[in-house]
Amino acid sequence: MVKVQLFVTCLVDSFFPEVGEAVVDVLERHGCTVEFPFDQTCCGQPAFNVGYHDQAREMAQHTIEVLDATEGTIVVPSGSCADMMINHTPELFDGNDELRGAAERVSARVKEFSSFLVDELGITDAGAVCAGRTATYHPSCHGFRNLGIRVQPETLLDHVSGLERVDLPDAETCCGFGGLFSVELPEVSASIMSTKLTNVEATGANLLVGVDVSCLMHLAGGLRRRGSTIEVKHIAEVLNGEPAS
Amino acid sequence: MVPVAFIDRARKGLGSPGVAALNTGSRRMMSHRLTAVEEFPSMDSMRDRAREIRLYSLAHLDELLARFTDEVEAQGGHVFFAADGEEAIGYIRRLAERENVGRIVKSKSMVTEEIHLNDALEAGEFEVVETDLGEFIIQLSGDTPSHIIAPVMHKTRQDVGRLFADKLDVEYTDDPQELNGIARSHLRQIFLDADMGISGCNVAIAESGTVSLVTNEGNGRLTTTAPRVHVAIMGMERIVPTLGDAAVILEVLARSATGQKLSVYTSLITGPRRPEEPDGPDEFHVVILDNGRSRVLGGDTAEILACIRCGACLNVCPVYREAGGHAYGFTYSGPIGAVLVPSLLGLEDWHDLPYASSLCGACLDACPVRIDLPELLLRLRRDAVAQGYPPPGLERVIGWYAGLATRPALWRTALRAAGLGSKVLGRKGWISSLPGKGAAWTDHRDLPRPATRPFHARWKERNGGT
Numbered sequence: 001m002v003k004v005q006l007f008v009t010c011l012v013d014s015f016f017p018e019v020g021e022a023v024v025d026v027l028e029r030h031g032c033t034v035e036f037p038f039d040q041t042c043c044g045q046p047a048f049n050v051g052y053h054d055q056a057r058e059m060a061q062h063t064i065e066v067l068d069a070t071e072g073t074i075v076v077p078s079g080s081c082a083d084m085m086i087n088h089t090p091e092l093f094d095g096n097d098e099l100r101g102a103a104e105r106v107s108a109r110v111k112e113f114s115s116f117l118v119d120e121l122g123i124t125d126a127g128a129v130c131a132g133r134t135a136t137y138h139p140s141c142h143g144f145r146n147l148g149i150r151v152q153p154e155t156l157l158d159h160v161s162g163l164e165r166v167d168l169p170d171a172e173t174c175c176g177f178g179g180l181f182s183v184e185l186p187e188v189s190a191s192i193m194s195t196k197l198t199n200v201e202a203t204g205a206n207l208l209v210g211v212d213v214s215c216l217m218h219l220a221g222g223l224r225r226r227g228s229t230i231e232v233k234h235i236a237e238v239l240n241g242e243p244a245s
Numbered sequence: 246m247v248p249v250a251f252i253d254r255a256r257k258g259l260g261s262p263g264v265a266a267l268n269t270g271s272r273r274m275m276s277h278r279l280t281a282v283e284e285f286p287s288m289d290s291m292r293d294r295a296r297e298i299r300l301y302s303l304a305h306l307d308e309l310l311a312r313f314t315d316e317v318e319a320q321g322g323h324v325f326f327a328a329d330g331e332e333a334i335g336y337i338r339r340l341a342e343r344e345n346v347g348r349i350v351k352s353k354s355m356v357t358e359e360i361h362l363n364d365a366l367e368a369g370e371f372e373v374v375e376t377d378l379g380e381f382i383i384q385l386s387g388d389t390p391s392h393i394i395a396p397v398m399h400k401t402r403q404d405v406g407r408l409f410a411d412k413l414d415v416e417y418t419d420d421p422q423e424l425n426g427i428a429r430s431h432l433r434q435i436f437l438d439a440d441m442g443i444s445g446c447n448v449a450i451a452e453s454g455t456v457s458l459v460t461n462e463g464n465g466r467l468t469t470t471a472p473r474v475h476v477a478i479m480g481m482e483r484i485v486p487t488l489g490d491a492a493v494i495l496e497v498l499a500r501s502a503t504g505q506k507l508s509v510y511t512s513l514i515t516g517p518r519r520p521e522e523p524d525g526p527d528e529f530h531v532v533i534l535d536n537g538r539s540r541v542l543g544g545d546t547a548e549i550l551a552c553i554r555c556g557a558c559l560n561v562c563p564v565y566r567e568a569g570g571h572a573y574g575f576t577y578s579g580p581i582g583a584v585l586v587p588s589l590l591g592l593e594d595w596h597d598l599p600y601a602s603s604l605c606g607a608c609l610d611a612c613p614v615r616i617d618l619p620e621l622l623l624r625l626r627r628d629a630v631a632q633g634y635p636p637p638g639l640e641r642v643i644g645w646y647a648g649l650a651t652r653p654a655l656w657r658t659a660l661r662a663a664g665l666g667s668k669v670l671g672r673k674g675w676i677s678s679l680p681g682k683g684a685a686w687t688d689h690r691d692l693p694r695p696a697t698r699p700f701h702a703r704w705k706e707r708n709g710g711t
Contacts, residue, residue, distance in 0.1 A: 008700050010650070012700055013660060013699050013700040013701060014660045014663060014664070014695050014696065014699050014700075015693050015695055015696060016693075016696070017696045017698060017699055017700035017702075017703050018696075020700040020703070020704075021700070021703060021707075024707075036704050036708075038653070038701070038704070038705075039653035040653070041649070041650040041651070041653055041656045042646070042650040044647075044650070046643070046646065047643045047646070047647060048623075049604060049623070049626070050600070050626055050630070050635070050636065050639060050643070051599075051623070051625075051626030051627045051628075051629055051630035051631075051635065052630055052635070052639075052640075052643045052647075053627050053630075055643050055644060055646075055647035056647075058647050058650075058651050059647055059650045059651060061651075062650065062651045062653075066653075141603070141604075141605040141606055141607075142604075142606070145605070145606040145607075145609070145610060146606065172607070173563055173605075173607070174563045174603050174605035174607065176563065176603060177603065178602070178603025178604060178605070179603075179604075180636075180639070181600070181602070181603045181604070182685075182686065183682065183685035183686055184252075184600055184636050184639075184685075185251070185252055185255065185564075185600070185601065186685040186686070186688060186689055187252070187255065187256055187259055187689070188252070188255050188259065188564055188567055188568050188601075189603070189689070190688075190689035190690070191259050191260070191567040191568075192563045192564070192567050192603070193689070193690070195563075195567070217692075217693060218690060220691075220693070221675075221686075221690030221691040221692055221693070222689070222690040224675060224690070224691040225677075225689070225690050225691050
């Protein structure tokens, strides 16, 4: 059995707990013992990205203390939060050797969910069934550009029985979410989103899949506002069997 | 605190025909770049080399500029160091007066846009004519550039046709070839009558005192050879040590900018006309501009000075493409502008520019010298907060959120409360209208309702605690 720690992220915790449950189900089905450090909250990325380093540091310190007391790979169902924890959290503790050391220990254990399945567990076929659906995959920017996550989720989707995956035109362009960017520059965010959704619709897919619920929340909200029937799912939900519709 | 202006300017651009034209144009340039990069397997190692050259040059700026100055002077040219725009303008104006200059022609130069040189010279009763087609159109229409290498990206050929018919007394046409021809014949005599030519400088070469200029129109060559006096103006960071180094920069520059192997005209200008040469200016002056660059060099956005002004980061930037170049409010737009402008001019007036990015990172992918633009934007945001210029209202929200996120029991209670409390806001799990700041979300998209049973609660039920 492989012991893993689930860092579920604040958005999954509060808005999409079913994604967290799907992550646990899939990991358990593939031989993992999943632990959930119960005092976890938020990695601090929302504050960090808008320049509030003091507040980000407080949140990051809490996260590090909770996770450093555990063992095993820390699985995160978000490329963006994983990127924060891997590429930014340690630098917040420059000048404090003890915390910087702890941050580096934690950061070395962090892995985004889909890349954990493929790169560490060696799974390409998760044994999932999703009959009669056509899906397109949006590679969210931080996971894709900063952690190289793209081929892993696409491979997993390609092996879902009954699911056809179609390429998203201009897939590598941002969806316009960008965290607080989405409410600080709402019209610009919405305009970028609109371009993305037009591309999603052009694929003819009836399912949009990603590895970040943040971008997916923004895109799902936009699709719903457009009156679209395209469903939006985190990859864990797709890999956990037949998506409820 | 000044009102946040980026969003106000962006609102004017969003969905407008001008920005639609710019969006199409920048996507076309992006795809040209991708093709050029694909065809050139050594591009990645060439980018590494270009980055090394640029960082080396920034680290040795003082000695390189001293060497460059010695070489220019040895060739019979003159070098003037301008601390700011005012000094640069003063020097050029005095020179023009001394040389009895009437008409001045210019080839494209962003640094002259940065210091608003044209306005100052025209106020001094000199006639100034832009000769780059894009800049000529900008000047004729009283506009400002929207892209650092394609200044009229925001205009359609119909716009240009109407402008020419109106200002140049010609028949309306929107045929690009004919429009080119009209500009060409209009400008030809102006070149011949000009007393002074002002050019920019893409790369300056320290070992030989050479100024290099890349254009695709040939106007740069006329500007620098036909008039009696040639003034090249350059940002002080635009220098590299050797001709070989310049060759590397020019190679990645053309591919990244327009997808060309090399621009149509690449001019290397060393000194004024020599006695045995038939063409060229009698006087050659180089104005080296600081205008905030020394300060940037000492700060933690110094890497931005490695920029070679190719515009690739603009073309790939979703914010630039949707909001348009004018949304940035200054000569330099897109990701490079969002970092360079507040770095040069200070955050007090430009603190909203670092926030004009979703931090998607496409700019870093595209940059030929691998400037970590997202990282520099993050540093400027940190500085904006530290200097007291955060986006309005954010401080309270972040503080409140951090307070919850560092108190796990309170966090869990708050999530449950949000789930239960939001029941009143949305039916079927979605909220379509929120008051206050929340409207920034719901004006454009629905919001899922926070879960009544957050993951923490579900985990507890699933595993009986811990």
